[in-house]
Amino acid sequence: MNRRDPVSELKTAVLEVVRDRVGELPSTPSLDPSDRPEHGDFASNVAMLAAPVAGRPPREVAEEVGVGLAERLGDSLERFEVAGPGFLNLFMTDRWYRTAVATMFEDDGPTVPPVEAPRDTMVEFVSANPTGPLTAASGRHAAYGDALTRILRAVGHPVATEYYVNDGGSQIEKFAASIAARMEGVEPPEDGYRGEYVNDLAERARSEGISPEGLGEAGVSWMLDSIRASLERFRVGIESFFSERSLYDRGLVEKGIERLGETGSTYESEGALWLRTTDFGDDKDRVLIRSGGEPTYFGADVAYHADKISRGHTLLLDVLGADHHGYVTRMDAAVRSLGGEEADFEAMILQMIHLVEGGERTKMSKRAGDIVTLDELVEDIGVDAARFFLLQRSHDRTMELDLDLARTKSSDNPVYYVQYAHARIRSILRKAADAGVVASDALPADPVDPSEKALVALLLAFPGEVHVAAEKRAPHRICAYSMSLAAAFHAFYRDCQVVGASGRELEESRLALCEVTGATIRRSLDLLGISAPESM
């Protein structure tokens, strides 16, 4: 199968023409769908970038590139215009659009080319302490990490996913003490866990006759079961759960810290072992092993990341909460000390989320026990709406999730708006099948309607969108893209008859356009982990 991407081909044409006529450019020129009709179908800033190289005015260079393109593209290019400070506006022929539809149809949708340099990536996300249920905030992490993984894979990176289970530290002791307190019918300590679920754990511990020493382990195990179940309900498939304690059990903490030592970046002082994180921009060096001989949380986490590297991952992508951003510099320092040139650490810091209902924020604090759990959120608004809303905003922004809107089962709710477009397309395709019309790669000579063009242009933009989303670690772009695509389809549907269009070829071609659009909406939603229903 010969997979093609008309937009990439156009970009290549622009690049080659400018290389032949001017020379190498300092940066990659843009080639974007125009924002208004008078600017053509595609606009490029190539001449403004090439002007300094050529030593000539941008508009003159644009003219020359335009002439070269016209020669090269033949009957694909209707005409070109030079505009403003030197933009090159391309007007494509109807035939080019029809061919693009036929190409995408034959290829079962727009082709997303793989990245040139795939990286063996480990995405670590959620990693919430196994001392309580996942919260709605964890839901943001879960949705983000999962969607990011899907997007990275879509562009060809091999990606493994993991949840780091903090089952080794003092939080577990507090957790066990909290369960024990509830078993005795007293309030857990101030800094303990006071949520309602602790009562249930205490009840279970009592009925199963768990000894006081076993409370921590049993509690963690039960919470992990519940966390896994919540993630599964949320359609988040984290491949493995890595236990912090297993690091100690397998001697990996010593091993990891030893490896660090070999790089010469550690030293002893005041009885403790330190990592020279200041070499990499940290405010102060950090303790790996306390003077008492116990590794710090950081020490264990360094060992964990050393283990990720030893498993062959070269990009360690950690999805962390805003309250951990202070941690990033030191972990980056550790990975750079450990991995040298081979491995990179990258932290995605997710900002806080506020649930809003009736115009008021709900409170979310784990310790206080006054929380909205992920399960409750999913129960309330459904998996699809929850994922869409949690993914809609850029990860580095605090966000508000409007429960009233998310609950709305109408097109006011963006997720249903997108899903509706898909259902509508599937309905049309069923109708066509009943009428005996089959989509094809026909190239009807009929003029291409403006809203048809707009739809095709968006479909052609899909590969680029996915790549940008992957590079910027930005699933929210796919949300926005899916909404535009749905809107473009509705406009097309308004203006263009599909089944019953005048002329067999036109009917088949438009049907192909519907199929490609449906497939692309489905793929977009799939990147977000959201279902694409046949009917609603």
Place this chain on the structure above:
RNA sequence: GCGCCCGUAGCUCAGCUGGAUAGAGCGUCGGUCUACGAAACCGAAGGUCACAGGUUCGAAUCCUGUCGGGCGCGCCA
């Protein structure tokens, strides 16, 4: 005090490796069902892109500073 994130329409937010007249959803107001799904479409109103300098052909976007909000600054996890 220092570090990170943020400040764009009434609200929630896109746009930020500089590019043409700054966009979307919600909300508000008005219009469209005798063609394939009205869970749709069309239109209107709504902006000193926090503020002040700077960089240049061009700044919401880059730099500096100020103000405002969030988060963080342990041999806690």
